[in-house]
Amino acid sequence: MKAPFDLNFRTMLGVALLAFLAPVGALAQETIVHGADEEPATLDPAEVEPGEGGESVIFHVYDRLLTVGASSSELLPALAVEIPTVENGLISEDGLTYTFPLRKGITFHDGSPFTADDVKFSWDRVIDLELPGSGYEIFSERVAETRVVDDYTFEVTLNELDASFLYSAVLTMTASIVCQEAVEAAGAETDGESNGLLSDNMIGTGPYTFESWNRTENMTLRVNPNYWGTAAFDDVRLEFGLDPDVRVLGLRAGEFDTIETDPSYVADLEGAEGVEIYAEGLLLEPLHIGFNMNVPQGALPEGDTIPEDFFKDVRIRQAFNHAFDYTAFVEGALAGFGEINPHYVPIGVFGYDPNAPVYGEQNIAEAERLFREAGVWDEGFTATVVVESGSLFEIQCLILKDSIESINPNLRINVLGVAEAVFDEAIASETVNYAMWAKNGDPAADPIDYLMTYAHPDGEWGEIHGFRDAYVNPDQIADLIDQIAIELDRDTRAGLIGEVQSLLYADPMWIIGAQEGAVTAYRDSIENMVLQPLWPRPSINFAILDKTGG
């Protein structure tokens, strides 16, 4: 009696599975399946951390006032119909007030009409909530006042002149326009606490509507048929929580149409049937090792023989930069997909000067000369660099170790690989207890963001690392960067940026190993693949991809 029952059950199960699989297979034809690297922690533009996984979905579901296209960094109108300039009168003569005429007849995904009130609400909300870890400072530090002139005109006044406002603030995901009506209907929001609606829901005006989010598994976005611009081709499903190797495997097997990957996987995918590699342009996240001149007394790791102010000597910083084997890093770790870039303006960002001097080739003789001059050649030293273990940055540190130790065995570098949380804790405090650490820079659209964060004597890292006490001429660098921040004339600004790049070459606060190539892999059924580093990671705009090619 048992066997026939088992057989019948199995048969029924098989038939039911087949019947069930058929429609799933049909649906997959119209959905781009993307193997994502990182799952969002939040979907709220006021809460999202710049550079974090949530930015990519916010990018697709919300709009901002301005945007950038696929092929250049030129600003384009989005919810605003015109780009403010001094020439068209939309930037006031004093350079402080920006006026945005808005697009009419737009509705949010819930049917609510879009007006200037939504823009004011969205930006004020970011400033008022002041959520830790978010990009609220992008607005709170710049914006003095927001105003609704009429239903379709919005104005913002800045605290001070800011040449980068459109790129550094208006273009960011933090500046996404949310639906005032929907948020207010979900309950009150107080300082430091949102009502939670937008943390796991999205109501925007973008090319995709938010369908579902099965946390730790996947998220589905649907084409918005009423999009004011060119409608997207296909729905998108983002698959989360997959190891890089599994994503590569899934792409080869056709389970995914696009994946987030890095240059080290290109060799595995090249020549695979049905797989295309996209490798054009560069990410805007220089891979760097920072020098810390502000280590508290006695805080260096056990074994370090350097004094706390070791890197205050510019010759030592120069020597490290000369000693690093850039070719090994680019050709080895990055599989050839990378470029050397100068301090500290990445290639592809406004003002990057191709003629600026760079540490692009290992120069052992010069490194030796500088180490000798600094008086550390004979006695030697041991210094520790802390880094997230198992990362590309760790390879960069190992190359630094090899580079330095191959010059002189008395010069020792310890590479301390630690878990991500430990690393974050190590470099998030006011003081860093290591002489060096490695990571990548945060991507930005305007050079001032890099210069303020990574070069200004009183900027974010300037204060933590003690740049002011270490630069040969800190005031000169500070004045130049401050000028770049407010200079509205593009040619003059470009000249100033070129000038500061030369100064930062001579007085380097970082080793910039390389700028990583923009690389991705996708199925050949996908058309129009483009990576734009100014779009949030993975720098893909799914709305322009066409899976069916139709």
Added chain:
Amino acid sequence: MQIRDYIIRRLLILPVLILGVSIIVFALTRIGGSPIGVYLSHEMNATEVAALEERFHLNEPLVVQYWYWAKGALSGDFGYSGVASAPVSEVFWKKFASTMELSVFSALIAVWLGLKLGVFAGKRRNRWQDHLTRIVAVSGASLPLFWFGIVLLIVFWANLGWFPVGRSDAEVWDSIAHPTGFYSLDGLIAGSIPAFLDALWHLVLPSITLGFGAVAIITRMMRSALIEELQQDYVDAARAKGLPERLVLNRHAKRNALVPTVTVIGLTIAFLMQGAIAAEIIFRWPGLGRWMADAVVRGDQATIMTYVLFTSVLFLFANLIVDIVYAKLDPRVRLGD
């Protein structure tokens, strides 16, 4: 001692054991350093970091931190998971349901197949069928779970495309509510056959991976126990009385052989929940194991504490249940003596 008294005694000891375990686990996790790292982002300034420390009482002495944690845990607040970006108590039951569903299916596979194979081999001692079964059992016990899982993944997901990874199809998941968190059960409650089958379909590869090792253990245990029972005098007596071999096996030898095997089965189920870590990582199963692995990598101590405490309690209960079942199966066993 009566079973009831034994259970009461064990339940009374339980809070003391849990307190001891919680202190040990708290101390061990704090040895790894402050739990602040998982809550930090590069965008935070010093004031925000200080505010976070205050919020989670990390600026207090360790004993005070433990007090806050224990007080919270007693009221159901196990802290905030940086990995899941949500309170631990909010996420825990969803993850638990996920791991439990996987463990239950793995256990069903393991127990059913293990007992069948054990009896099959035990009955055919030293014949080729027995040798073959032992090869399967030895390979199941010796193959690393992660390796076996990856092989299944490559063959049945990447190459043949027969079975999926993950826990559900996005379309199907979105089509029904999930009141229990057991997707197969949710499918049945919603009356959705596609949702039920989708849940089963996603369970296949991780369940086999997780259950295979347990199959081996149960098979070997059942085989040995059955062989031993078949050599007992009462079996000879039953045979001498002319009882059919089927009845000798099913009514006498198998029942007695189950006694030692049940001990192994009970502990195996608890081990399955722990062993789920590798299977969950490989097959992207959103359960406690994967959550725990992420928590360890990112130093999410609130999650680690809750998980370790939970599995400790689980083991305590599993042992209790095994003891009770053991006593029921074998009246000679006297609990608590």
